[in-house]
Amino acid sequence: MDLRFDFARRARIGLGEAVLCAGKSGQQIEHVIGLALARDTPLLLTRMSAAQFDALSPGCRARTDYDPRSGTAIAGPWQPAAGPPRVAVVSAGSSDIAVAHEAERTLAFYGEAAHAVHDVGVAGLWRLLEQEAELRHYPVLIAVAGMDGALFSVLGGLVGGLVIAVPTSTGYGAARHGRTALFSALTSCAPGIVAANIDNGYGAACAALRALRPPAAPA
Amino acid sequence: MDLRFDFARRARIGLGEAVLCAGKSGQQIEHVIGLALARDTPLLLTRMSAAQFDALSPGCRARTDYDPRSGTAIAGPWQPAAGPPRVAVVSAGSSDIAVAHEAERTLAFYGEAAHAVHDVGVAGLWRLLEQEAELRHYPVLIAVAGMDGALFSVLGGLVGGLVIAVPTSTGYGAARHGRTALFSALTSCAPGIVAANIDNGYGAACAALRALRPPAAPA
Amino acid sequence: MDLRFDFARRARIGLGEAVLCAGKSGQQIEHVIGLALARDTPLLLTRMSAAQFDALSPGCRARTDYDPRSGTAIAGPWQPAAGPPRVAVVSAGSSDIAVAHEAERTLAFYGEAAHAVHDVGVAGLWRLLEQEAELRHYPVLIAVAGMDGALFSVLGGLVGGLVIAVPTSTGYGAARHGRTALFSALTSCAPGIVAANIDNGYGAACAALRALRPPAAPA
Amino acid sequence: MDLRFDFARRARIGLGEAVLCAGKSGQQIEHVIGLALARDTPLLLTRMSAAQFDALSPGCRARTDYDPRSGTAIAGPWQPAAGPPRVAVVSAGSSDIAVAHEAERTLAFYGEAAHAVHDVGVAGLWRLLEQEAELRHYPVLIAVAGMDGALFSVLGGLVGGLVIAVPTSTGYGAARHGRTALFSALTSCAPGIVAANIDNGYGAACAALRALRPPAAPA
Amino acid sequence: MDLRFDFARRARIGLGEAVLCAGKSGQQIEHVIGLALARDTPLLLTRMSAAQFDALSPGCRARTDYDPRSGTAIAGPWQPAAGPPRVAVVSAGSSDIAVAHEAERTLAFYGEAAHAVHDVGVAGLWRLLEQEAELRHYPVLIAVAGMDGALFSVLGGLVGGLVIAVPTSTGYGAARHGRTALFSALTSCAPGIVAANIDNGYGAACAALRALRPPAAPA
């Protein structure tokens, strides 16, 4: 195991190193969880399949909180978010929910609650407009959508908070595995929309945390 | 001049051959206008620059109605559309208007009036919602938008008429010369949106004419 | 289940929300069928695999009409189309037929019969020319083709009805998963061809319905 | 002039509609400036060339503050930013400075000062590390880089503030007009980097303003 | 001049090295023509602009036969083709004719006459069908078309000769500078279509010459 895990990262920038499980062997995952448990440091793992979780040793599983909806796991000491939510997670279709959950779970890992609004794609615009008054109060909104990504622009024109677009790989043909939604976010006619990588609910949550927990202003 | 102009097309399918002037020499344009005038047949020319029009012979210019906003010209006998409009042409931003005008002019050439609604991009959603009641009555709507093409989906979720999307090459970077708007149209979350080529206001109008003027039903 | 199903859509635009089953869990599909059955509202489901249908509960299966050729299912009360067909569905090769069937089944769900003409790719041009006289009478034609998509242009030059191209992902190499056929449709030398997304027989049928069932003209 | 300028946008989301001058005629620009001046509302114009500014009428030029470095103009009443900067604008090479200036100017238009750090590309890493201590104090950092976009990841690993990447079209060949830098930002190995469109300094500044000026938290 | 001109090529493979003038300086073109004239060897030059021809020295111009329609020049001793044509050059639209002429002129340089059929795009199918009986007799057909490239498949289904497709960069948007026509040729539903590079009339003619002038069969 040639690992140089960046345990210093959380102290440095407020966000720890997370483990992307896709493509990793069970042995690699077990090893890094072991490192975290030995330090009594909470560790977030993403894109963990149920099979990967099941393949962990019983002792490891016992100290790891696995959420199959989002494919995330949290090893080590950890407490759910408390307090009112400061982030709204808004998703367009039922196929986008897993990515939205990844964002919510990442926020929870860092102690931030999220207000979730799912299945409000703009083809049925009333669904989003019903939520407009509520959504206008959030400082940060994570918008999750695939296909045409039209949700990003409509939402960005309605609210003044920071809108972080997460394009998803939902759709086929001209959806191009999420690139159409990504490029829609980047060319949004609403000002100031920013984008995370395709399907990257984790990254969007990290950006939200950067925005919500600024360092002390410069002297 | 090795031309085999398809003058039979209008009788065959209801739409004549039009002349795309981009890339053609003045001599070529003059020649084909001459053929139409000699037959006393109206001829539509698209993508004609002011310089191309100015380079025509005086006699040719005198019998050709040139519209610089849309870059279209009509040679030969021709009468403006009369009667109430059956097509709404809806465009998102001020950069999309030239393409919208090309569609309107093509419809006019075939005797169809159009109801034009410009500058209703979804970043200011109220602009489109103000028009919703009116737009719901049109059997065909031509929607013109660049960048994220979010207009296509929002409009398609509000009205029941045929929505023909014309993506435009407006925008830069991730707009990819209109491909983002094109793919947005094709992956629209609203059902039954169809697309014409990028910047192809002429083609969208032809599709509208096909929809509005169906052949007699089969026996 | 965070579903906000848009049951109002059919009243609004004449087309209801359909369920794309690809990527959905059996639980999700069962849930939404349940919602529709509870309301006694017919529901169209697309891209449902035989395995997905078989995994439904017996009660659900009993009230759902599954068609394996097109991968569509219809839950709830429903009556086959009656009356003469107003749409021709024309496909190029035997690999395109499943997509054509998806279009036909969507039309049937909304009560529209279709006239199907399969396997008339232009490499054997006589096959299409044999049908020309018949096809000229249809107000709407759905053309389904992969690879070079040459069918779209040839058909569009022969008939005056609305031609909706459905590119398919048939072919390999330079077919680029349907993008070559899609771009062929969009750059067709025949005027007024419009395109739906790759393999999207459902969307093409919805566009046909928009064209065939226009709202009342504006006052 | 079929303009429906969205003057209500600033009240709605805190950001007004700006005018992208690229591709607009002098008449169009003059017209919209006139609308703003008549309302005594400040108006931001971007991508205005020196030639476009020079073509304005003398009266219009007199009331418009044009900055050739960034290609921005501000019409109407306006006051420069005061107070300590809350945003750092960090750029990699001398070719990226114009985009950085567009961001700085947009911030200034909204009354936010910026701390600018230019020419700190990572090939000479000491240049950025010299600034590290200072940069760690900013809640928002706009990072501007073309070519490989390596600045985004290095910066994102050093600071805890929100990092908004603006890829630029600097570079040739494999730089692919900014797409390489864009995709680098989106796949950054540092967590929580978000991206604006290529060359979009204006959009990045708008996102910074969304993050710095959150709406009141929900009750 | 670091030139190693491959004067041996014609003896080796029957086709000499030609000079692509695009991007070359007047001095470079003059130099290579001089080399050919000194050897009394005929030399074909392609993509020569009128400006490039006019910039040649008078002595060079006098011994060079320039054809502005195709942008080709032939320096040195040369005789036009005689005898009945063995190649048909078939083009779809009037914008494709320059490329067709490049093919015809290359054939002529090598002593092969060509039968030219222009402006027979498949949107007006009768134009091509009128020529079918004639075209069936040619051993080689060069088909030139842009946009959707539908001509390639229709022609390939009608004739038994070798069909060499030359896609052209005609068209805009989804034509993608000729790539759509190129990919159409490669995925043609007619069997045995082969393609040359986009706009490469010269290369198609060389392929025709390879097919028409085979080496002696192996012993």
Next chain:
Amino acid sequence: MDLRFDFARRARIGLGEAVLCAGKSGQQIEHVIGLALARDTPLLLTRMSAAQFDALSPGCRARTDYDPRSGTAIAGPWQPAAGPPRVAVVSAGSSDIAVAHEAERTLAFYGEAAHAVHDVGVAGLWRLLEQEAELRHYPVLIAVAGMDGALFSVLGGLVGGLVIAVPTSTGYGAARHGRTALFSALTSCAPGIVAANIDNGYGAACAALRALRPPAAPA
């Protein structure tokens, strides 16, 4: 079975319709073989997997000659090629051999023998140069190569016969599933190289047959 098999094609252009088995059901394949056997017409099937062949009925298998190396099958009466070969099939690497075999088998189906030269990639140039004298005698050469496709240009510079390039999807990363080899063929520095689709040994053989069996010259 909505089949309109083009049995007239062979009489029309000398090449019959072949059946691409990829993506077809066993029932579809069985059906079309049955049609051919009933007419006593030989039928070529390509891309047939061993599993597809094994799933045919015993009676069908008995009258079908399956070749697993090339994935081709020939149903009905058929005789191997006799006489000296007029086509050389030249392939670069051992991964390209299956595609080469598809070409050889297609030629054999039409009674043409082929001279096969495998594993002569240009990294070991001596392997190809050893064959040069022999290869110079063939009127048609089918060159099969993946990755960089350098074989096409080297071969095309050595021989005067018609060179038909078949790019293969061999290689990874920048090989881009055969597109790099395809584009190499199209931009070959050797004059007159033409290309078939990626992995399309069948199509290349059909082109060779078109070149070798020209129709009677026009009167």
Next chain:
Amino acid sequence: MDLRFDFARRARIGLGEAVLCAGKSGQQIEHVIGLALARDTPLLLTRMSAAQFDALSPGCRARTDYDPRSGTAIAGPWQPAAGPPRVAVVSAGSSDIAVAHEAERTLAFYGEAAHAVHDVGVAGLWRLLEQEAELRHYPVLIAVAGMDGALFSVLGGLVGGLVIAVPTSTGYGAARHGRTALFSALTSCAPGIVAANIDNGYGAACAALRALRPPAAPA
């Protein structure tokens, strides 16, 4: 077996032909190992899966040294590298290690030891800076990274040795299967970075060997 294995290559250029096992049958692999063993020549095989190794005959397996971490095998007589390492292999994330091992193993096959430094991605910059002093002494460095490929530029700005970038297909979405990392390497802001193909640890090692073992200088 139509193999023309290039056993002369090592004498010619110092590097023998290696066997890429991906896509090869067990029979093909067994055959080429047999050829090497018969000549008592060491043979390197890459991309060999455990299943492919297990399928070899016992006699073949006994004389083949298989390394599952890198997917490489060495058949025939072979001695591990001795002497101090001249190449540093530096990788960014734990998903890049397999590719790094392929490079190390190729170097070992040719008798070159490597100094391996893994998991030093620039998001935790201290990890690389800790190694800087050591890495500055190596004449050749192989840098292995996926996603944004930022390691290439940072490393290239710190050391003077030859930096060979190996982009990996690690990452999703905008990582585009390694193309983002590849293009980052090619547009690096550090001067003189060169790139091998995506995931091509073998090729990078061959380039290192070319650099370390130059031929005798020209006379």
Next chain:
Amino acid sequence: MDLRFDFARRARIGLGEAVLCAGKSGQQIEHVIGLALARDTPLLLTRMSAAQFDALSPGCRARTDYDPRSGTAIAGPWQPAAGPPRVAVVSAGSSDIAVAHEAERTLAFYGEAAHAVHDVGVAGLWRLLEQEAELRHYPVLIAVAGMDGALFSVLGGLVGGLVIAVPTSTGYGAARHGRTALFSALTSCAPGIVAANIDNGYGAACAALRALRPPAAPA
């Protein structure tokens, strides 16, 4: 002028920072030359047009050695390379020579002579084979080619030195502005070829210098 020129780079890695003039203003270029002259440090500038050179002040021009063939300039004290060349620069066509000259001039700036071999594209293979014996002695070879980039593989199979491929943007259509040649280099069938960016003669020379001037080996 917000410049932080990295004058420390040459001491750090042996290669100084060079100035890419494309896109820079005359004032910017003049300024950075002034900085170098003030330090009496030689400075390399690339992609400088004749117009950019002519716009420099007379004093600046007098101390700057401009080479129009390569578009490079050297300001400050500088001595041409002496001693026998250790790098061969090999280019395929006459359009590739400017890029080759950029590489030669960069080498000269650092005191390395180059052996230049131009116009040896593989379509006339004898031209390269004539040079083979000579080229085999060079430790580093820079190969410059556009279009199909076949030169890279052929050269790489003949010599044992380090081959650095520089793809050029020569060619049209499928050449894709140099991407075809780039991908050919990366997928070369010859082992150990590495690539620089498209048209980047400067970068290839820097890589050559890294290979030729290794740091002292680690202790």
